[in-house]
Amino acid sequence: MKRPIPGGLLVAVEGIDGAGKTTVAATLAQWCGERGLLCALSKEPTSLSWGMKLRESAASGRLTLDEELDLFHKDREEHAETSIQPALDEDAIMILDRYYWSTAAYQGARGASIAEVLKFNEGSFPVPDLVLLLDLPVEVGQNRIRVRGDQPNEFEEVEAQQRCREIFLQLPKLSEAKHVTVDASKPWREVSRECLRLFQQAALQKVWKTANAKTMNSETLALFGG
Numbered sequence: 001m002k003r004p005i006p007g008g009l010l011v012a013v014e015g016i017d018g019a020g021k022t023t024v025a026a027t028l029a030q031w032c033g034e035r036g037l038l039c040a041l042s043k044e045p046t047s048l049s050w051g052m053k054l055r056e057s058a059a060s061g062r063l064t065l066d067e068e069l070d071l072f073h074k075d076r077e078e079h080a081e082t083s084i085q086p087a088l089d090e091d092a093i094m095i096l097d098r099y100y101w102s103t104a105a106y107q108g109a110r111g112a113s114i115a116e117v118l119k120f121n122e123g124s125f126p127v128p129d130l131v132l133l134l135d136l137p138v139e140v141g142q143n144r145i146r147v148r149g150d151q152p153n154e155f156e157e158v159e160a161q162q163r164c165r166e167i168f169l170q171l172p173k174l175s176e177a178k179h180v181t182v183d184a185s186k187p188w189r190e191v192s193r194e195c196l197r198l199f200q201q202a203a204l205q206k207v208w209k210t211a212n213a214k215t216m217n218s219e220t221l222a223l224f225g226g
């Protein structure tokens with residue numbers, strides 16, 4: 001039997017391309033798995049029907065801003081309905097590699113209203129208990145993408161990435177989600193240690209806020225340093 005967290009815990013890892021989101025999200029999920037915690041890992045865009053449409057459309061040139069916004073929101077709606085909300089209802093930890101801060105940053109960089117994107121998403125989908133914003137200079141992210149063996153694509157052009165980074169750095173002031181900005185240019189050991197510490201802190205806060213911690217399994221609390 002896996003260890004649940006009352007009310008679940010929603011953690012989104014955000015940042016520009018090459019920031020280390022996939023690596024951090026996988027590390028958090030692995031940490032939870034090794035400790036028997038009820039945990040799921042997911043990403044956006046998804047591989048569900050609207051997510052696949054988004055990926056297919058990218059092959060035939062860029063959509064208009066409105067089409068792009070519509071597809072990312074439809075994808076998120078399906079994702080929230082089929083995975084995110086059910087996981088939280090099951091008292092699981094859900095770790096997301098990108099979520100609605102990416103819409104604010106990437107579609108915002110194309111001219112969408114950042115305030116409207118946040119308002120719509122925070123009114124329509126579960127708000128994260130923690131956003132880990134991985135911040136680093138665009139050139140460092142680009143180099144990591146090349147080292148990873150990938151070619152930066154159209155979404156990953158330097159100027160657009162620069163605008164995305166600037167918007168990401170404004171989001172802590174505008175979003176209602178609890179968040180922390182992490183210096184992701186540091187060596188991996190330091191970044192992973194910091195992200196794990198912040199994750200454990202958020203989990204402990206959630207447990208104390210939503211449940212009578214005395215009723216929680218003390219071993220589970222101890223895992224988070226409680």
Ligand SMILES: Nc1ncnc2c1ncn2[C@@H]1O[C@H](COP(=O)(O)OP(=O)(O)O)[C@@H](O)[C@H]1O
Pocket residue numbers: 015016017018019020021022023024144145147148184185186187188189191
């Ligand atoms: N702190 C770090 N220092 C150096 N390389 C890193 C660090 N974090 C991740 N990487 C490497 O950089 C590349 C991009 O990381 P990834 O997690 O795929 O980024 P993202 O999902 O944000 O695009 C991967 O090859 C990963 O192993």
Ligand SMILES: Cc1cn([C@H]2C[C@H](O)[C@@H](COP(=O)(O)OP(=O)(O)O)O2)c(=O)[nH]c1=O
Pocket residue numbers: 017044045072098099100102103104106107155156
């Ligand atoms: C979730 C999301 C992603 N994106 C963009 C950011 C990325 O450049 C692109 C693909 O995401 P990425 O994380 O690179 O996924 P994959 O490795 O599976 O291709 O989608 C948006 O423009 N808006 C959004 O709401």
